Amino acid sequence: MVAVIDYDAGNLKSVEKALLSFGEQVAVTRDRKLLLGADKVILPGVGNFGDAMEKLKACGLTEVIQELAEKGKPFLGICLGLQLLFEKSAEAPGVSGLGLLKGEICRIPDGPGLKIPHIGWNSLSLRNGGRLFEGMEGEPYVYFVHSYYLKAEDERIVKAVTEYGVQIHASVEQGNLFACQFHPEKSSRTGLKILENFVKLEV
Numbered sequence: 626m627v628a629v630i631d632y633d634a635g636n637l638k639s640v641e642k643a644l645l646s647f648g649e650q651v652a653v654t655r656d657r658k659l660l661l662g663a664d665k666v667i668l669p670g671v672g673n674f675g676d677a678m679e680k681l682k683a684c685g686l687t688e689v690i691q692e693l694a695e696k697g698k699p700f701l702g703i704c705l706g707l708q709l710l711f712e713k714s715a716e717a718p719g720v721s722g723l724g725l726l727k728g729e730i731c732r733i734p735d736g737p738g739l740k741i742p743h744i745g746w747n748s749l750s751l752r753n754g755g756r757l758f759e760g761m762e763g764e765p766y767v768y769f770v771h772s773y774y775l776k777a778e779d780e781r782i783v784k785a786v787t788e789y790g791v792q793i794h795a796s797v798e799q800g801n802l803f804a805c806q807f808h809p810e811k812s813s814r815t816g817l818k819i820l821e822n823f824v825k826l827e828v
Contacts, residue, residue, distance in 0.1 A: 626650040627824060628663035630690075632680045634670040634705065636808075643810035643817060649824055655684045665824060666693055669810075670705030671770065674730065675717030677705055687723065694725050697801045699826045707775060707797070707804035716773050725802055728777035728794070736790040742772040747787040747795075747807075755784025755798055756826060757805070757819050765815045767795075767807040775806060 629640050631653050644651045652659055660666055668690070670677055681687050693700055702710045711722050714730035722730075733741050748764035758765070774793040777783050785796035787807075796805045803823060809816035 626652060626663050627665045627667060628660050629653045629667045629669060630660065630686060631655045632670075632677070632684050632686055634672055634677050634680060636669045636671045636704070636810075639808075639810045640667060640669045640703065643820055644824070647817065647821055647824075655686060657685070657689050660689055660693065661696070661698075663698070665699045665701070665826070667701045667703065667823075668706035668709065669703045670709065672705060673716060674705065674708055674714040674722070674773070675720040677709055678717070678720055678722065681709070681723075690723055691725075694802060699801050699823065700803065701823050702802075702804035703810070704771060704806060704808055707806050708773060710802060710804055711775065714773060726777070726782070726797065726799060726804075727779065728775055730773050731776055732773055733771075733793075734790055739790045742770060743789050744770050747789060749785040749787055749795055749807075751785050753781060753784050755796060757796060757798065757803055757822050758784060759822050761815070761818065767805075767809065767812040767815060767819075769795075769807045771806060 708730045710725045712724045746766045777794045782797045782799045783794045787795045809819040
């Protein structure tokens with residue numbers, strides 16, 4: 626069973642629907658026992674970094690996520706869920722993230738012809754043998770919606786990058802922690818394959 630963390634940060638239904646489409650059992654929940662008992666856990670999210678951290682704390686979920694990480698439970702952050710795994714974001718100065726991974730969340734710089742937020746399809750350049758991208762070749766296209774991007778401290782954890790006025794660390798993996806800045810649940814067959822690869826993981 627895959628648990629999708631519900632903390633009122635949106636994008637839950639599309640993640641649930643994508644998982645159900647290939648026969649996975651799904652629970653959308655904030656219940657500690659259900660989360661700790663799940664085979665895999667997903668932290669989705671859209672919106673503001675500071676607001677999201679406040680909601681996680683209000684729901685008592687920051688400690689649960691730390692416990693999941695320590696137990697080695699396969700854990701996937703999507704979009705804002707990726708950003709929350711890191712220490713801080715330029716979107717919310719002074720607000721601490723979960724701090725499970727090291728790096729900074731920066732605002733996409735303004736540039737000629739660039740619209741911010743970045744909304745649309747971009748190709749990924751795969752690197753470092755990412756397990757989420759197993760069985761994929763070339764430069765798969767995925768769907769992004771974001772104004773802030775990850776710059777990971779250790780580039781060895783970066784498994785995919787894209788370009789949008791700056792190099793964006795689009796996916797990272799470290800131990801049992803996996804994360805995508807893009808939305809696999811909105812990225813057609815490529816995205817479903819990424820979610821299937823996550824569901825089949827043995828960490």
